[in-house]
Amino acid sequence: MSRIEQRFxxxxxxxxxxxxxxxxxxxxxxGATVPLMHALVEAGADLIELGVPFSDPMAxxxxxxxxxxxxxxxxxxxxxxxxxxxxxxxxxxTTPVVLMGYLNPVERMGYETxxxxxxxxxxxxxxxxxLPPEESEDVVxxxxxxxxxxxxxxxxxxxxxxxxxxxxAARGFVYYxxxxxxxxxxxxxxxxLAARLExxxxxxxxPLGVGFGIRDAETAGRxxxxxxxxxxxxxxxxxxxxxxxxxxxxxxxAAAVVSEMRHAMDAARSPGAAATV
Amino acid sequence: xxxxxxxxxxxxxGHFGPYGGRFVSETLMGALDELQAVYEQYMQDPDFxxxxxxxxxxxxxxxxxxxxxxxxxxxxGGAQVYLKREDLNHTGAHKVNNTIGQALLAKRLGxxxxxxxTGAGQHGVATATVAARLGLECVVxxxxxxxxxxxxxxxxxxxxxxxxxxxxxxxxTLKDALNEAMRDWVTNVDDTFYIIGTVAGPHPYPAxxxxxxxxxxxxxxxxxxxxxxxxxDTLVACVGGGSNAIGLFHAFLGDESVAMIGVEAGGDGxxxxxxxxxxxxxxxxVLHGNRTYLMEDENGQIIGTHSVSAGxxxxxxxxxxxxxxxxxxxxxxxxxxxQALAGFHRMTRTEGIIPALETSHAIAHVLDLAPQMRPDQSxxxxxxxxxxxxxxxxxxxxxxxL
Numbered sequence: 287m288s289r290i291e292q293r294f295x296x297x298x299x300x301x302x303x304x305x306x307x308x309x310x311x312x313x314x315x316x317g318a319t320v321p322l323m324h325a326l327v328e329a330g331a332d333l334i335e336l337g338v339p340f341s342d343p344m345a346x347x348x349x350x351x352x353x354x355x356x357x358x359x360x361x362x363x364x365x366x367x368x369x370x371x372x373x374x375x376x377x378x379x380t381t382p383v384v385l386m387g388y389l390n391p392v393e394r395m396g397y398e399t400x401x402x403x404x405x406x407x408x409x410x411x412x413x414x415x416x417l418p419p420e421e422s423e424d425v426v427x428x429x430x431x432x433x434x435x436x437x438x439x440x441x442x443x444x445x446x447x448x449x450x451x452x453x454x455a456a457r458g459f460v461y462y463x464x465x466x467x468x469x470x471x472x473x474x475x476x477x478x479l480a481a482r483l484e485x486x487x488x489x490x491x492x493p494l495g496v497g498f499g500i501r502d503a504e505t506a507g508r509x510x511x512x513x514x515x516x517x518x519x520x521x522x523x524x525x526x527x528x529x530x531x532x533x534x535x536x537x538x539x540a541a542a543v544v545s546e547m548r549h550a551m552d553a554a555r556s557p558g559a560a561a562t563v
Numbered sequence: 564x565x566x567x568x569x570x571x572x573x574x575x576x577g578h579f580g581p582y583g584g585r586f587v588s589e590t591l592m593g594a595l596d597e598l599q600a601v602y603e604q605y606m607q608d609p610d611f612x613x614x615x616x617x618x619x620x621x622x623x624x625x626x627x628x629x630x631x632x633x634x635x636x637x638x639x640g641g642a643q644v645y646l647k648r649e650d651l652n653h654t655g656a657h658k659v660n661n662t663i664g665q666a667l668l669a670k671r672l673g674x675x676x677x678x679x680x681t682g683a684g685q686h687g688v689a690t691a692t693v694a695a696r697l698g699l700e701c702v703v704x705x706x707x708x709x710x711x712x713x714x715x716x717x718x719x720x721x722x723x724x725x726x727x728x729x730x731x732x733x734x735x736t737l738k739d740a741l742n743e744a745m746r747d748w749v750t751n752v753d754d755t756f757y758i759i760g761t762v763a764g765p766h767p768y769p770a771x772x773x774x775x776x777x778x779x780x781x782x783x784x785x786x787x788x789x790x791x792x793x794x795x796d797t798l799v800a801c802v803g804g805g806s807n808a809i810g811l812f813h814a815f816l817g818d819e820s821v822a823m824i825g826v827e828a829g830g831d832g833x834x835x836x837x838x839x840x841x842x843x844x845x846x847x848x849v850l851h852g853n854r855t856y857l858m859e860d861e862n863g864q865i866i867g868t869h870s871v872s873a874g875x876x877x878x879x880x881x882x883x884x885x886x887x888x889x890x891x892x893x894x895x896x897x898x899x900x901x902q903a904l905a906g907f908h909r910m911t912r913t914e915g916i917i918p919a920l921e922t923s924h925a926i927a928h929v930l931d932l933a934p935q936m937r938p939d940q941s942x943x944x945x946x947x948x949x950x951x952x953x954x955x956x957x958x959x960x961x962x963x964x965l
Binding site for chain 1: 576586588589591593594738742746749753850851852857912963
């Protein structure tokens with residue numbers, strides 16, 4: 287059983303939803319990332335999504351664009367990010383780590399080299415936002431041999447026919463993009479979300495994570511009532527901008543947000559909680 | 564080479580060999596499927612094709628001439644030089660061939676809002692023009708750096724009713740404008756049609772833009788045959804994203820005797836690293852929805868490009884060019900900023916035609932190539948755009964304030 291499967295199995299038993307914070311690796315500086323990952327786990331994260339900085343983050347809003355720019359000041363590349371994963375694994379062997387980014391850095395490194403290096407580092411999953419299943423055959427085979435789950439997105443615009451296609455290619459969990467737009471966008475309609483997730487469960491038995499537009503603990507709590515995982519990115523990454531140059535301050539603020547969301551999510555799943563969706 | 568069925572490319576999923584494809588976020592996959600279906604349907608629809616032909620004739624001014632540049636040919640003392648006069652199109656460049664076609668598709672899809680990216684501003688102007696004509700809302704994304712280089716085109720777009728958004732992220736040039744247009748599209752995909760200006764982006768854009776631009780080569784082939792009784796020996800066009808080059812080349816791909824040369828922007832010289840020549844000095848990667856040659860560093864980050872011409876200042880290139888390079892059908896070379904400026908002046912003074920700085924790259928290559936050929940041979944240059952928009956840039960380089 288992979289670390290991701292193991293983690294979702296444990297959470298299901300406890301009737302909890304997974305909390306998945308996203309941080310951009312190397313933001314605000316390379317040395318900050320591994321301590322930050324540990325701090326997020328300490329504060330209640332179940333799985334870490336680590337962003338690979340890219341020069342042209344087309345699917346991201348301004349908050350994560352700026353995070354990429356801050357990380358790229360130090361030239362943080364994919365090899366550096368995998369080294370951070372390896373460092374994290376030295377003291378945490380149970381929290382799954384998923385890389386999220388764009389295909390070109392992986393393509394440049396070479397799929398085979400990436401799969402081997404990532405396996406050695408203890409990586410669990412890879413989500414490349416600009417790689418739909420149709421183009422992913424080569425890389426998915428190599429990832430599976432290395433025991434790394436390819437994570438795919440489903441969007442509000444994904445047709446019924448495509449949902450099956452995506453669900454067949456996906457491993458680990460399915461990431462549902464909760465709204466049309468880039469990361470960090472404004473609104474999230476949780477009642478429409480509930481209906482959509484119900485529909486998705488007819489196509490896949492994999493856990494369903496929801497991301498894009500989850501800005502605060504209250505929203506995280508509402509999403510946790512219907513989803514198996516809540517992904518929070520811009521709401522955390524924006525704190526790096528506020529604490530630019532102060533890595534410890536950023537880590538403390540990020541941990542506080544994660545902790546607040548953790549409580550809201552667990553409370554929303556507790557037997558006495560009223561359904562708010 | 565003669566075994567290639569050129570009409571079979573791209574394949575059903577948009578691949579030209581290993582290049583092309585559809586590398587976008589899931590949110591856009593449905594819109595691209597819809598676009599592909601509509602495009603394939605209407606390219607077989609006699610009413611649509613008749614409307615397109617009518618607009619190209621009555622609004623754009625096609626067919627434009629294939630002009631024999633006799634004085635320049637004589638001075639160079641070699642091949643006869645012919646110019647395909649895309650600069651004479653309405654809006655002053657080849658870009659309008661494509662925006663006319665895509666806008667007609669947008670209308671049939673019932674979209675109320677059009678977005679576009681632009682570098683030099685020619686595609687932005689051509690998009691704003693067709694949007695004005697069809698009464699559609701239009702937003703054009705342009706790198707902040709380019710809005711400074713091309714103030715006249717910015718004003719032109721605003722006069723036409725378009726909103727011009729100066730993009731301040733990344734290198735603030737064409738690639739960042741494209742990123743921002745993609746972000747807009749992913750947010751407003753239900754009511755918005757994205758008119759991409761070149762033969763790049765996710766499938767079906769490279770094939771669709773090529774098909775709308777292929778009118779250039781169809782006309783040029785017929786005109787050259789009518790004027791000389793034979794096919795040209797060599798075609799030369801500048802390559803940024805590569806839409807004017809594909810437009811000229813496409814109808815000739817099956818003519819084995821016709822050589823083709825794509826001219827990239829060498830900037831300060833390819834050896835300096837300050838250039839925009841991914842086919843000459845880059846390597847394959849994935850950006851903006853397709854696999855193609857890119858300028859990137861060892862970590863796969865896209866690197867800053869340089870060219871005197873904003874329209875060529877782009878780190879990628881259309882995937883069909885990447886494939887044509889690999890199979891050896893087209894030869895890709897580069898010329899520097901200084902060489903392009905020399906080409907600009909030579910054309911202006913010899914033939915009374917002020918070319919765009921993009922086009923000047925193709926001219927510069929012909930200044931070297933024509934003298935090596937015989938007077939009974941011929942070259943067609945795609946004179947892809949006129950140079951009015953570049954007068955400030957040229958004057959500034961030469962220390963003149965207008």
